[in-house]
Amino acid sequence: MLAQVTTFAIDGVDPRQVWLEVDIRAGLPAFTIVGLGDTAVRESRDRIRSAVLNSRFRFPDRRITANLAPASLRKAGPGFDAGLALGLLAASDQLPAASLEGCAVFGELSLGGELRDSPGALAVAEGARRAGCTRLIVPRQRAREAALVEGLEIIAVSTLREAASVLAGAPAPPLPRAEVEPAPAESAPDLADVRGHEVPLLALQIAAAGGHNLLMEGAPGTGKTMLARRLPSILPPLSREEAIEVTRIHSVAGLHARGLIQTRPFRAPHHSISAAGLAGGASPPRPGEATLANHGVLFLDELSEFGRPALEALRQPLEDGEVSIVRGQRSLSFPTRFMLVAATNPCPCGFAGVEDRCTCGEADLRRHRRRLSGPLLDRLDLLVDVRRPADAELRGPSHVSSAQVGERVAVARERQRARLQGTGAGCNGDMDARAARHTAALDGEAEAELARAYTEGLLSARGRLRVVRVARTIADLAGSERIGRPDLLLALSLRQRLAQEGVGVG
Amino acid sequence: MSARVCPDCARRAWLLERLAGHLEPVRERIAELLELDDRALVAAVGGEHRSAIEDELERQEVSELEDRAERAGVEIVCRCDSAYPVALRDLPSPPSVLHVTGSLERLTALLEEPSVAIVGSRRPSSYGLETTRRIAGELARAGLTVVSGMALGTDAAAHTGVLDALGATVAVLPGGADVAYPARHRRLLARIRERGVAVSELGPGVMPRRWMFPARNRIIAALADLTVLVQGRERSGALLTAEWAARLGRGTGAVPGQVAGPLSAAPHRLLREGATLIASAQDVLDAVYGVGAVLVPRRRTARLEPSLTALLEAIADGEEGQAAFARAGLVGESGMAALARLELDGLVRRGPGGRYLAR
Numbered sequence: 001m002l003a004q005v006t007t008f009a010i011d012g013v014d015p016r017q018v019w020l021e022v023d024i025r026a027g028l029p030a031f032t033i034v035g036l037g038d039t040a041v042r043e044s045r046d047r048i049r050s051a052v053l054n055s056r057f058r059f060p061d062r063r064i065t066a067n068l069a070p071a072s073l074r075k076a077g078p079g080f081d082a083g084l085a086l087g088l089l090a091a092s093d094q095l096p097a098a099s100l101e102g103c104a105v106f107g108e109l110s111l112g113g114e115l116r117d118s119p120g121a122l123a124v125a126e127g128a129r130r131a132g133c134t135r136l137i138v139p140r141q142r143a144r145e146a147a148l149v150e151g152l153e154i155i156a157v158s159t160l161r162e163a164a165s166v167l168a169g170a171p172a173p174p175l176p177r178a179e180v181e182p183a184p185a186e187s188a189p190d191l192a193d194v195r196g197h198e199v200p201l202l203a204l205q206i207a208a209a210g211g212h213n214l215l216m217e218g219a220p221g222t223g224k225t226m227l228a229r230r231l232p233s234i235l236p237p238l239s240r241e242e243a244i245e246v247t248r249i250h251s252v253a254g255l256h257a258r259g260l261i262q263t264r265p266f267r268a269p270h271h272s273i274s275a276a277g278l279a280g281g282a283s284p285p286r287p288g289e290a291t292l293a294n295h296g297v298l299f300l301d302e303l304s305e306f307g308r309p310a311l312e313a314l315r316q317p318l319e320d321g322e323v324s325i326v327r328g329q330r331s332l333s334f335p336t337r338f339m340l341v342a343a344t345n346p347c348p349c350g351f352a353g354v355e356d357r358c359t360c361g362e363a364d365l366r367r368h369r370r371r372l373s374g375p376l377l378d379r380l381d382l383l384v385d386v387r388r389p390a391d392a393e394l395r396g397p398s399h400v401s402s403a404q405v406g407e408r409v410a411v412a413r414e415r416q417r418a419r420l421q422g423t424g425a426g427c428n429g430d431m432d433a434r435a436a437r438h439t440a441a442l443d444g445e446a447e448a449e450l451a452r453a454y455t456e457g458l459l460s461a462r463g464r465l466r467v468v469r470v471a472r473t474i475a476d477l478a479g480s481e482r483i484g485r486p487d488l489l490l491a492l493s494l495r496q497r498l499a500q501e502g503v504g505v506g
Numbered sequence: 507m508s509a510r511v512c513p514d515c516a517r518r519a520w521l522l523e524r525l526a527g528h529l530e531p532v533r534e535r536i537a538e539l540l541e542l543d544d545r546a547l548v549a550a551v552g553g554e555h556r557s558a559i560e561d562e563l564e565r566q567e568v569s570e571l572e573d574r575a576e577r578a579g580v581e582i583v584c585r586c587d588s589a590y591p592v593a594l595r596d597l598p599s600p601p602s603v604l605h606v607t608g609s610l611e612r613l614t615a616l617l618e619e620p621s622v623a624i625v626g627s628r629r630p631s632s633y634g635l636e637t638t639r640r641i642a643g644e645l646a647r648a649g650l651t652v653v654s655g656m657a658l659g660t661d662a663a664a665h666t667g668v669l670d671a672l673g674a675t676v677a678v679l680p681g682g683a684d685v686a687y688p689a690r691h692r693r694l695l696a697r698i699r700e701r702g703v704a705v706s707e708l709g710p711g712v713m714p715r716r717w718m719f720p721a722r723n724r725i726i727a728a729l730a731d732l733t734v735l736v737q738g739r740e741r742s743g744a745l746l747t748a749e750w751a752a753r754l755g756r757g758t759g760a761v762p763g764q765v766a767g768p769l770s771a772a773p774h775r776l777l778r779e780g781a782t783l784i785a786s787a788q789d790v791l792d793a794v795y796g797v798g799a800v801l802v803p804r805r806r807t808a809r810l811e812p813s814l815t816a817l818l819e820a821i822a823d824g825e826e827g828q829a830a831f832a833r834a835g836l837v838g839e840s841g842m843a844a845l846a847r848l849e850l851d852g853l854v855r856r857g858p859g860g861r862y863l864a865r
Binding site for chain 1: 632827861
């Protein structure tokens, strides 16, 4: 007899429908699974057999063939276990076959018959709704996550037996109660903890308001990481769609199981990361740090220590807001809309400009600069020097709180959204040269200063565009429609310096 | 394009290039060897080719040397000519022919001003680079001529400091006067030649050999009234330049470094031996003209607003960040904007680590 169950494979971060067909015929007892599965799928035979028997069902001593369709899609992971087991029960008449109609199943089985926590439930739930399913069986641990999708009955079960009894007509167990959303903990990083660092705080605010990527330069231990960690706290809160996307990605990566993620992600990969680890890749392709930082902040500490291939791999994610990974005949795309914050020492020893402590030679500095240069620097609109705060500053009061700054940022973002409608850019940091020309609105004095900086050789052509973008954001923060001279000067002081500056010889 | 070379000097110039390879193994004694006359030099290093070289030497024509220089766009002047820099005649072995790119006229004009050689390590620290640049720039603004060797590090920083102050500078090259060595400094050589000159003892196109560096150093020392050493290790080549300067009766000066730093070995040794301590361009001017006779020109700051003037002073005193802002009554935003204005006006620039430095 033949039974069919709907489930979903995770393809990149998106669900793809998979039909599980289980057929039981007379013949020598055997259990084969076909349909381009990986090792985990092949091994599920043994898990299913034990789980079925341990759940006090009968395991048919006949010839069992399971097929995972479409046969052309590569299927990985243990998430098909529960679907196959229920299909087997239906095919062997231990479960009414009709009960599986319109119901999707997802989850890994233990030998004892329990449904185990399986990453990607939110993506599966989205797929189920899109495919027109009405019910979805998921492991209990992932129920809250799956329940984020509206218009779908989530059946949260912890054992195969429980799943079978619900399908046979028993009432579904109640959903586990939502965990109380942990109120923003006292320990959440807040700008109010920061002492001193007046200028870096300003730069953070501008970066957040305009979506500008930021480079922080400073000696070791001056607080670059501490500052970067506080950037998410001043970004506007995630919209519901953004939150669901973030949750789905984190769920697929196996990072999250409890409800909706409400805070913007902050990812700080170590500099030994590979290109695939940063941008996504491997086989089957998995999201990289750039995707995990989607709608949040990607922080690269010690930028010059990152491998060149890894940094090169960030190029497309930064330019396009997504990365496509091609494997064989197929191409997958992962969203990568993050803000990049990078930190670097000013020189290999880290102490350039700190009295006489720097011991680096010209060649070292040159090498350091060269490692930093390249396409990535092009995308970093802001450069701020982070210095050790003075003793008096450390003992003084803090400048601002995240809530205050967050409000200003939100207002500035709103101004941008209204102005940039129809240009394809969502914030000032996304403006191309054309959008900048049409919307920047420099006043006469600012225009003159910009021209002077350009002719004096302080700016390259691209640097000029970056300064205009940043000046636009500064004006937005100040609530003015035109970019004035002070706005432009401030932007100039936070510009990226040309490669040869800061090295002895031009 | 002038070509003023007598047959004797032309032959000597040819001989030096012909013997370039022969001089390499005996470069330790290059100073004495260069003092020998043509015959003795051939006898000393010619080896088995001695007679062939002597025959060839007899056949050398001035016109050949002149043609080659003309093709390369290099001016030549020999030590018997009145346009030859007088200062070089103090050497026991003045270069027989001086090759000049830029222009000979310009070289003469530049050498009419007091000249200062700035030399030092090829791998200086950022402190050394900054000091070199600053002093060189200020000397150029005070009207002095800065001489150096266009080597990596200190030399290049000296030239760059002058060029950034819109001054002219003299580069004494080890190889041909048209050969950028190190090749990385091709751009720098072009910049030097726009307003200043590059000179060499050797003909156009000659690639540097190791003996040419100490030989070049003697020319630097001779051209300058004062040789300032910035940083150098125990056995720095820059010490040779300073030794030449002392031998020629020229002044020597040294910029002190960190007490224990390896790069302080050479300058501190000079200081111990009686060199003038150089901490600023003013020290150089005092050494050249007498104390207080000429002052480093101050940059125009008359039109600046009071807050900008205060900020500039704070930076010149080495303050930065909030401390500097506080002195000028500024805060983060207005302070940064003020810094950008000073930078646009060319009154401050960004040094290592992005630090603001007064020009």
